[in-house]
């Protein structure tokens with residue numbers, strides 16, 4: 001699941017975009033100020049940053065410059081008002097990767113985000129596999145012995161993370177932090193519930209991998225012995 005930092009001080013727009021993007025299976029952290037943005041960018045990893053040009057404490061341009069000066073590599077999509085459209089060249093100089101002029105269609109926003117994600121230099125494998133289980137991240141499909149098996153987006157994200165880090169134990173709190181956005185309302189208890197659901201599905205389809213619980217360490221994805 002790709003993680004997006006959305007910096008937008010228009011509260012209504014912020015809320016609408018967050019809800020919309022989460023429905024598109026992105027993990028979204030939405031904040032309102034430049035200061036908070038710079039702090040988060042120092043402490044968290046994001047796959048795409050959506051940055052409003054006009055913020056109460058600084059401009060999107062300032063954030064862009066500061067972030068790039070610190071060698072921040074994450075693609076940046078800048079949201080601009082009509083009156084700022086002529087300044088686009090300045091924005092590109094500051095290190096933004098793309099622009100969207102308000103008002104825009106949500107589908108246009110998704111298209112731009114996907115383009116930026118594709119542009120990322122890190123080559124990620126599209127299919128993760130272990131035992132007889134394959135996870136196709138691009139299409140969001142799990143295959144067990146080549147049979148399609150449905151997972152809800154959050155279950156998929158959780159299993160995807162564990163498949164990327166097999167044989168390693170993660171407490172529910174850590175999974176919460178690594179798989180969901182930090183402001184998510186999901187609790188460690190919901191993680192436990194998701195794990196139970198995934199286990200049932202793996203079991204029902206006779207998967208050769210399992211999520212086991214290592215007491216005191218957390219959940220581990222491993223081959224069945």
Ligand code: CA
Nearest residue numbers: 009052054055
């Ligand atoms: Ca604004």
